[in-house]
Amino acid sequence: MNTILLAFDLALFLEKLILIAVIIFASLGIALYTTFAERKVAALLQDRSGPNRVGPFGLFQPFADGLKLLMKEEIIPNTSNKFLFILGPFMAMTAALMTCAVIPWGNQVEMFGRTIQLQIADINIGVLYVFGVVSLGVYGMLIGGWASNNKFSLMAALRGASQAISYELAMGLSLIALLMLTGSLSMKTIVEQQMDSYWNILYQPLGFLIFIICVFAECNRTPFDLPEAENELNFGYHQEYSSMKLGFYLFAEYIHMFIGSAVMSTLYFGGYDVPFLDESTLSSNVAALVGIASLMAKIVFFLFLFMWVRWTIPRFRYDQLMNLGWKSLIPLALFNMLLTGALILAKSGL
Amino acid sequence: MSITEILFWFLSALALVGALMVVLSRNPVHSVLWLVATFFAISGHYILMNAQFLAIVNIIVYAGAIMVLFLFVIMLMNLNSEAEPRKSWMMQLAGVLAGGCFMMVLVSLVRQTAELGGKTALVKEGNIGLIKQLGMKLFSEYTVPFEISSVLFLSAMVGAVVIGKKD
Incomplete structure (x- = not known):
């Protein structure tokens, strides 16, 4: 009995382990090419050609960048708190990667006689899990900035942390309105509901607007990139970092963007749903592949949006940022919640 | 084990x-x-x-x-x-x-x-x-304590704003 249980567990364990490895490597790979895309999009918007020297069309540029970072001298300031100084970038990276556990990357595939769900964990609190991991993302920044023992780093870290906390509130409130409609916290269930009816963006346009602004703020992207405002804080919370530890911080931002895009696509844009296509007419594996491609297309669009905004809109001032978060977005999110509640009540006929 | x-x-x-x-x-x-x-x-x-x-x-x-x-x-x-x-x-x-x-x-x-x-x-x-059971319990059996605690939170929030404004 015990050995049977163990054997069953082992197969599941291996399956999940492979899935985790694939998803993490895919996230890293996509984030790697997002850095390249960022430079290409910047070049496009500024009417120049961008990096085109390394490989065809400059396609190997990210590897050259990575190699450059890796080869740089590793400097740890001797006034800093060494253990926390090293811990900071790792926490930033871990928190960035942890979210991908609950995102349904596609429906199931059938392989080697097994049905494999393309989601690491379908927990019934998926949305809250995302929220929990987002709230942990502050630590990498805060610890790194403090352990550097540099006043600019500390100021940047405090800015970043207060920004993240402020925008988490509006984010949570905009999600509550969504959850009132879905009635479930499981990401998979939310996607399946959207496959059967319309995408949530049609029901929650205002909620999505608030949510995407908050995602921009949580990712520390322009126009909310105050933690690394280089003309005020030199370089931001990672000023004292060099070599791959700096690389981890910079890279974590791109992973955040990728995962943030995935969450937005899943919650509001149907996840792996393909519009105007009945997936049940396709065979399971084909449907899964089409679904993954559809999710990736949505993610790529959001990544492009991130870059588009970055190279279009200038940075906010710090008081403007706080006013926007606390005095505009939170009341707006509360109003959205009220409106959603009233509409649900009206639809159910009081 | x-x-x-x-x-x-x-x-x-x-x-x-x-x-x-x-x-x-x-x-x-x-x-x-x-x-x-x-x-x-x-x-x-x-x-x-x-x-x-x-x-x-x-x-x-x-x-x-x-x-x-x-x-x-x-x-x-x-x-x-x-x-x-x-x-x-x-x-x-x-x-x-x-x-x-x-x-x-x-x-x-x-x-x-x-x-x-x-x-x-x-x-x-x-x-x-689990969240479903917890929600059911909170909004049926324990509605009154739940609402009272929400009033408590509200007063704490008002208090925080008042203290924050005092400078």
Whole structure:
């Protein structure tokens, strides 16, 4: 009995382990090419050609960048708190990667006689899990900035942390309105509901607007990139970092963007749903592949949006940022919640 | 040992070591980080008991929000191990005595509780900690205490705003 249980567990364990490895490597790979895309999009918007020297069309540029970072001298300031100084970038990276556990990357595939769900964990609190991991993302920044023992780093870290906390509130409130409609916290269930009816963006346009602004703020992207405002804080919370530890911080931002895009696509844009296509007419594996491609297309669009905004809109001032978060977005999110509640009540006929 | 048991012992050890290190660390920032680790261990226990909602709320509220505020205060006041004042031996003795008494009260309380005697924790079953059950209970059986606590939160929020405005 015990050995049977163990054997069953082992197969599941291996399956999940492979899935985790694939998803993490895919996230890293996509984030790697997002850095390249960022430079290409910047070049496009500024009417120049961008990096085109390394490989065809400059396609190997990210590897050259990575190699450059890796080869740089590793400097740890001797006034800093060494253990926390090293811990900071790792926490930033871990928190960035942890979210991908609950995102349904596609429906199931059938392989080697097994049905494999393309989601690491379908927990019934998926949305809250995302929220929990987002709230942990502050630590990498805060610890790194403090352990550097540099006043600019500390100021940047405090800015970043207060920004993240402020925008988490509006984010949570905009999600509550969504959850009132879905009635479930499981990401998979939310996607399946959207496959059967319309995408949530049609029901929650205002909620999505608030949510995407908050995602921009949580990712520390322009126009909310105050933690690394280089003309005020030199370089931001990672000023004292060099070599791959700096690389981890910079890279974590791109992973955040990728995962943030995935969450937005899943919650509001149907996840792996393909519009105007009945997936049940396709065979399971084909449907899964089409679904993954559809999710990736949505993610790529959001990544492009991130870059588009970055190279279009200038940075906010710090008081403007706080006013926007606390005095505009939170009341707006509360109003959205009220409106959603009233509409649900009206639809159910009081 | 099954995986659940291994996890239980690991998490218990982590919780105890973390809690001890909170008290023993000289550097306040280290204390806060150990406390965060302790919260994670406790959340792990909740998950073992199939109380996923409690686990994640514990992380969001305590590890994600309250501990960040602690870190804020410690970083802004620039507390570190050098700034820690040395207490006299009298103070230390008083602290040990008070802490020991409190621990004795707690331990004897747990030992004497009839409801806990001879019971084992439900592991991987029971659905009281799932969000659906919790919501149903809160909005049916415990509606009045729930609403009253929301009033309490509101008054705390008003109080925070009033204190924040006073400068």
